[in-house]
Amino acid sequence: MISGWKALARAVVAAASVTLMSSVAGAQTPAPQAAPEEDADKLLEKYRAMISDPMSNPGYLAVDSGETLWSTARGPKNATLETCDLGKGPGTLDGAYAELPRFFADAGRVMDAESRILWCMETIQGLDTAPLRKKPFASSGGNPATEIEALVAFVANKSNGFKYAARMEHPKEKEMVALGEALFYRRSSVNDFSCQTCHGQEGQRIRLQNLPFFENPKNAQATMGSWPTYRVSQASLRTMQHRIWDCYWQMRMPDVGYASDVTIALAAYLTKKAEGGTIEVPSIKR
Amino acid sequence: MLRTCSAAAAAILLLSGAASAADVKSDTEMAPGISRETLERAVAAAWKGLPPDLAARVVQDETMRICSQYRNQPPQALADAILAREKQTVSYPPDAKYLGDWKAGEKLALSGFGGRMGDNPKQANGGNCYACHQLAPAEISYGTLGPSLAGYGKLKGTTPEAQKEVYERVYNAQAVYACSNMPRFGHNKFLTIDQIRDAVAFLLDPESPVNK
Numbered sequence: 001m002i003s004g005w006k007a008l009a010r011a012v013v014a015a016a017s018v019t020l021m022s023s024v025a026g027a028q029t030p031a032p033q034a035a036p037e038e039d040a041d042k043l044l045e046k047y048r049a050m051i052s053d054p055m056s057n058p059g060y061l062a063v064d065s066g067e068t069l070w071s072t073a074r075g076p077k078n079a080t081l082e083t084c085d086l087g088k089g090p091g092t093l094d095g096a097y098a099e100l101p102r103f104f105a106d107a108g109r110v111m112d113a114e115s116r117i118l119w120c121m122e123t124i125q126g127l128d129t130a131p132l133r134k135k136p137f138a139s140s141g142g143n144p145a146t147e148i149e150a151l152v153a154f155v156a157n158k159s160n161g162f163k164y165a166a167r168m169e170h171p172k173e174k175e176m177v178a179l180g181e182a183l184f185y186r187r188s189s190v191n192d193f194s195c196q197t198c199h200g201q202e203g204q205r206i207r208l209q210n211l212p213f214f215e216n217p218k219n220a221q222a223t224m225g226s227w228p229t230y231r232v233s234q235a236s237l238r239t240m241q242h243r244i245w246d247c248y249w250q251m252r253m254p255d256v257g258y259a260s261d262v263t264i265a266l267a268a269y270l271t272k273k274a275e276g277g278t279i280e281v282p283s284i285k286r
Numbered sequence: 287m288l289r290t291c292s293a294a295a296a297a298i299l300l301l302s303g304a305a306s307a308a309d310v311k312s313d314t315e316m317a318p319g320i321s322r323e324t325l326e327r328a329v330a331a332a333w334k335g336l337p338p339d340l341a342a343r344v345v346q347d348e349t350m351r352i353c354s355q356y357r358n359q360p361p362q363a364l365a366d367a368i369l370a371r372e373k374q375t376v377s378y379p380p381d382a383k384y385l386g387d388w389k390a391g392e393k394l395a396l397s398g399f400g401g402r403m404g405d406n407p408k409q410a411n412g413g414n415c416y417a418c419h420q421l422a423p424a425e426i427s428y429g430t431l432g433p434s435l436a437g438y439g440k441l442k443g444t445t446p447e448a449q450k451e452v453y454e455r456v457y458n459a460q461a462v463y464a465c466s467n468m469p470r471f472g473h474n475k476f477l478t479i480d481q482i483r484d485a486v487a488f489l490l491d492p493e494s495p496v497n498k
Contacts, residue, residue, distance in 0.1 A: 175319060182317035182325045185357050187350040189343040190401050190476050191469040194354065198431065200467075206417045206429040252401035254333055254340040262332035 059230030059282030062145035062237040066154025069147055075125030084120035097159035098279055101268045103170040110176040112267050114241050115259040117151045136258045137242050140234035152239045153228045159279045166271045180269025193251040214273050221277025224270055229283045240267050353465035365464035373461040375473045376454050384449035384486050391488025394481055395421055411476055413485055422495035439490040439497040452486050
């Protein structure tokens with residue numbers, strides 16, 4: 001099973017590099033175990049099929065365990081999460097992720113999927129989420145998704161085919177989007193980086209890595225519509241909370257507070273830019 | 287919206303004729319409806335309980351504050367103030383020799399190690415120059431966040447003045463270009479004086495692959 005995954009991982013990396021490379025100035029790129037041109041299309045087709053095939057996208061393992069967690073009675077209150085209100089009413093899952101982050105009057109706070117699910121675990125199941133908040137991400141290298149990663153994967157997957165429609169009209173939502181904008185340009189730490197440093201211009205790359213430029217709606221939509229994702233390089237299902245943590249790590253910042261307003265604000269800012277983008281998750285990425 | 291804001295702020299600064307730290311007020315708008323105070327409160331809440339060395343990374347200095355506020359396009363008066371302030375921070379090699387060992391410089395340019403959580407602080411940091419610059423033409427894995435520096439030494443020459451200029455640039459990019467996206471390697475103590483000399487040699491030494 002595991003070795004099958006490794007073969008899959010290699011195939012995905014090959015497919016992904018073909019896509020990446022073809023968009024980088026062609027001649028200067030190293031020959032990626034060069035599949036001839038005509039094979040690239042086939043690979044890409046295979047890759048797309050793989051993404052949405054629960055049998056070959058390891059991200060679906062997290063979706064499945066998330067579903068179990070969702071519908072299993074747990075905690076001091078011995079309740080399932082099936083009455084959790086993700087914004088479209090208690091128990092409505094379809095399309096809910098497409099409208100997150102959003103303001104929740106009961107919590108008095110703008111929440112993303114992570115923070116809302118944690119809130120439901122606390123209030124509905126009576127669970128202590130402190131240990132999850134302390135170690136929210138699975139260690140890289142093929143470890144199973146943590147409970148919260150699995151739940152997010154399950155919830156997000158229920159919005160497949162939906163378009164991002166986080167309207168951000170409530171004053172608190174507007175404020176969160178603006179806070180995210182301010183954060184995006186806030187420089188700090190020992191390399192003077194802000195998000196803008198690496199995502200501030202169209203068509204740039206760091207080493208050979210293409211960098212999304214979120215002012216371009218197509219980039220923002222493709223990005224936000226593909227998280228959570230199964231990251232082959234980490235052999236783990238990863239959520240937007242992890243991506244933002246990861247970019248702050250690259251910025252040489254200390255670990256950003258999990259599900260803090262900073263992370264929710266950045267997610268809100270980017271989601272607003274991705275409005276209208278279609279959700280297809282979990283995807284598979286490098 | 288922000289443009290008008292910054293233009294207005296710039297006009298006020300110009301009128302008052304001063305561009306000192308005191309002019310950057312804490313109630314400045316950083317994004318529509320977001321004051322500096324609101325922003326910093328959110329930041330403080332997201333990075334709590336850190337040891338002093340890490341807490342210091344979260345706090346901005348004056349230059350970071352201005353560059354963030356103006357999204358790297360500060361009005362002239364503030365840009366001049368940044369250049370003047372940053373230039374003062376440059377520490378020069380005591381022997382006034384700016385060219386180190388280009389081979390060590392090449393290693394440094396290739397290495398992105400250092401400064402991240404989990405990186406061993408005892409191991410030397412890299413300069414990660416290739417993340418942003420083309421340098422030796424043979425190295426094809428380079429980023430494009432900065433200009434190409436292929437053949438830089440042939441362009442700049444190796445006069446003592448050129449050496450000093452490039453040294454200053456790498457030590458503190460913002461001593462030359464206000465709000466540059468390039469890290470202030472020396473100023474931030476990310477690279478040592480010797481490492482910076484090696485980087486300068488990698489850029490300027492006629493023997494360096496950058497100039498082949």
